[in-house]
Amino acid sequence: MTPAALEKPLTGRMRADGSPVLLRAYEAAGGYQGLRKALGLSPKDIQGEIHRAKLRGRGGGGFDTGVKMGLMPPPADLPGERYVVANADEMEPGTMKDRWLMEGDPHQLIEGLLIAALAVEAQTAFLFIRGEYGEPMARLQQALGEAAAAGYVGANVLGSGRRVEVYVHPSAGRYICGEETGLLGALEGRRAVPRAKPPFPVVSGLWGRPTLIDNVETLCNLPHILARGAAWYLGLSLGPDGGTKLFGVSGRVKRPGLWELPMGTPLREILFDHAGGMADGLNFRALLPGGASTNFLLDAHLDVAMDFASVEKAGSRLGTGTMIVLDDRTCPVGMLLSMERFFARESCGWCTPCREGLPWVANTLEAIEDGRGEEGDLQVLADHVRLIKMSATFCALAPGAMEPLRGAMQYFRDDFERHVREKRCPWK
Amino acid sequence: MLTDHDKQEIQAELARTPSRRGALIEALRVVQRRAGWVSNADVVEVAAFLGLPVSQAEDVATFYSMIFRQEVGRHVILLCDSVSCWVNRADALLTHLRSRLGIRLGQTTADGRFTLLPAACLGACDRGPVMKVDEDLHTHLTAEKIDRILESYP
Numbered sequence: 001m002t003p004a005a006l007e008k009p010l011t012g013r014m015r016a017d018g019s020p021v022l023l024r025a026y027e028a029a030g031g032y033q034g035l036r037k038a039l040g041l042s043p044k045d046i047q048g049e050i051h052r053a054k055l056r057g058r059g060g061g062g063f064d065t066g067v068k069m070g071l072m073p074p075p076a077d078l079p080g081e082r083y084v085v086a087n088a089d090e091m092e093p094g095t096m097k098d099r100w101l102m103e104g105d106p107h108q109l110i111e112g113l114l115i116a117a118l119a120v121e122a123q124t125a126f127l128f129i130r131g132e133y134g135e136p137m138a139r140l141q142q143a144l145g146e147a148a149a150a151g152y153v154g155a156n157v158l159g160s161g162r163r164v165e166v167y168v169h170p171s172a173g174r175y176i177c178g179e180e181t182g183l184l185g186a187l188e189g190r191r192a193v194p195r196a197k198p199p200f201p202v203v204s205g206l207w208g209r210p211t212l213i214d215n216v217e218t219l220c221n222l223p224h225i226l227a228r229g230a231a232w233y234l235g236l237s238l239g240p241d242g243g244t245k246l247f248g249v250s251g252r253v254k255r256p257g258l259w260e261l262p263m264g265t266p267l268r269e270i271l272f273d274h275a276g277g278m279a280d281g282l283n284f285r286a287l288l289p290g291g292a293s294t295n296f297l298l299d300a301h302l303d304v305a306m307d308f309a310s311v312e313k314a315g316s317r318l319g320t321g322t323m324i325v326l327d328d329r330t331c332p333v334g335m336l337l338s339m340e341r342f343f344a345r346e347s348c349g350w351c352t353p354c355r356e357g358l359p360w361v362a363n364t365l366e367a368i369e370d371g372r373g374e375e376g377d378l379q380v381l382a383d384h385v386r387l388i389k390m391s392a393t394f395c396a397l398a399p400g401a402m403e404p405l406r407g408a409m410q411y412f413r414d415d416f417e418r419h420v421r422e423k424r425c426p427w428k
Numbered sequence: 429m430l431t432d433h434d435k436q437e438i439q440a441e442l443a444r445t446p447s448r449r450g451a452l453i454e455a456l457r458v459v460q461r462r463a464g465w466v467s468n469a470d471v472v473e474v475a476a477f478l479g480l481p482v483s484q485a486e487d488v489a490t491f492y493s494m495i496f497r498q499e500v501g502r503h504v505i506l507l508c509d510s511v512s513c514w515v516n517r518a519d520a521l522l523t524h525l526r527s528r529l530g531i532r533l534g535q536t537t538a539d540g541r542f543t544l545l546p547a548a549c550l551g552a553c554d555r556g557p558v559m560k561v562d563e564d565l566h567t568h569l570t571a572e573k574i575d576r577i578l579e580s581y582p
Contacts, residue, residue, distance in 0.1 A: 081446070090551050091548050091549055091551075092549065093510035093511045093512065093548070093549040093553075094510070094511055094512045094549065094553050095549065095551065095553070096551040096552055096553045096554060098551070099551040099552070130551075131494045132494070132506065132547065132550060132560060133551065134563040134565075135565065167444055170457075171492075171494075172453050172456075172457060172488075172492035172493075172494045172495055173492045173493035173494035173495075174491070174492055174493050175548055186453065186492075187450070188447065188449060188450055189445075189447070189449040189450045189451065189452035189453050189484075189488065190449070190484075190487070190488065191487055191488060191491045192491070192492075207446055207447065207450075248553065248554060249554070250512035250515070250553035250554050250556065251512060251515045251516075252515060252516065256553070256554035256555070256556075257554045258554060288511075292510070292511050322553065324511055324512050324515065324553070325515070326515070327515075330515055334514070335511060335514065335515065338509070338510070338511045338514040339510075339511050341509075342509070342510055342511070342548060342549075345548075346548065348491075
């Protein structure tokens with residue numbers, strides 16, 4: 001591999017024309033070496049390597065992957081079926097990274113899923129993918145067919161006597177299926193209504209059995225950690241968490257896109273060097289660093305390192321690492337309205353703060369944006385930000401929905417007040 | 429009526445899951461792939477075939493956005509209305525599509541050609557605004573481009 005490819009383990013193999021890396025090319029570029037390595041190790045040693053790599057979950061939660069694996073009771077303590085699930089239900093607004101990984105290098109995800117299965121001694125793996133992701137799904141099915149024919153997947157993985165079956169399961173739609181316990185409901189043929197935790201899925205998940213659920217990007221790191229070791233992996237990062245990260249920029253910038261960069265890359269570098277800064281005639285106002293469930297960051301925050309701890313210190317969350325930029329010609333109230341309508345629509349309806357609170361927030365924002373806002377409306381919004389929090393709901397959907405609103409109320413207060421005072425949207 | 433082919437596909441799903449309920453959502457989608465949508469009669473029949481209460485089938489049939497409970501047109505348009513596309517002025521494209529097709533979100537054109545639905549983020553935010561027509565993803569949309577795209581779906 002070239003040095004450039006070394007720095008981009010997740011995307012270095014990908015083809016410039018966007019066509020998928022198929023089996024022969026994948027193997028020629030070092031593919032399935034991580035799996036071969038894992039087959040020679042005990043589950044405990046595989047977990048140890050992943051633990052030392054400090055791989056934090058890339059789906060938005062940021063939980064340590066090695067720690068999560070270690071929380072699953074070993075078969076000696078809890079015999080019977082156990083599962084691994086790839087969460088490929090990418091639907092966080094502004095997030096396009098897992099599509100890239102699945103379309104460009106589908107074998108990498110399959111190899112990661114196989115390694116995860118070996119690490120927790122599971123024999124069945126599900127790849128739960130968004131129903132709308134037709135192209136990624138077709139490419140994964142093709143890769144899975146190749147992998148099965150070559151003996152990587154199935155009853156006897158590479159002659160090792162280990163069995164790992166992989167099933168691609170398309171979602172029937174809705175954002176809440178990406179919440180890990182909602183996802184379990186969908187796989188079981190129920191509504192995707194999140195479950196109270198504990199018990200966590202690693203203890204009681206699919207059909208009550210221990211289940212490890214990891215995001216696509218997280219799993220794609222496993223082949224590289226196994227093949228090249230935790231020390232190498234830690235060295236890829238500029239900060240305390242291991243590895244590279246897929247960062248994305250959308251909104252009205254010069255070059256919207258996706259890049260694989262060291263974890264901890266400064267926000268300013270991503271926005272200006274990679275995305276080229278704002279499009280002509282526009283000025284930067286704010287951005288959401290990791291999807292619609294993260295709080296705004298401003299000009300003053302642009303030197304923040306894009307890793308979990310640093311972004312949290314700046315008052316937001318790394319989330320999915322795919323940022324959405326607000327320019328000075330776009331109405332912040334309208335932007336919030338778009339996001340809160342999404343969250344209100346996608347609520348599963350199970351718990352009251354979310355089912356009742358989010359439509360209230362969306363309707364209030366709509367009134368303000370349409371010039372029907374009243375004096376007390378800002379207080380209504382502030383009350384929801386205060387009351388809808390993690391301890392009040394079954395899952396993170398509604399608390400996540402309050403994140404950008406919290407920042408907007410603070411940073412764009414003048415804009416909200418002007419809408420109410422002038423009885424119109426000043427941007428229209 | 430479930431066809432023999434439907435039943436075979438549902439049986440294949442049953443083989444992959446430890447509970448009959450585990451095949452329920454896929455069974456409804458088997459029907460939809462053939463018929464285009466899932467009627468009340470289909471819900472009852474799928475439940476009966478799987479040996480499950482109708483309430484369980486109805487429960488999921490009314491929950492998932494990709495299970496259609498009304499007849500849809502020959503082509504289904506999913507226009508992304510999430511935040512990245514919104515910043516790129518997707519709301520103007522919705523206005524354009526509505527007037528061009530003469531329908532609102534959730535409706536089907538009188539000739540049965542198009543159904544227009546909103547979609548959550550389609551994961552192509554760097555290429556927005558975007559929409560899907562059937563299985564095809566269309567990016568960098570403008571009103572003119574949408575007009576050309578619609579022509580290619582008879």
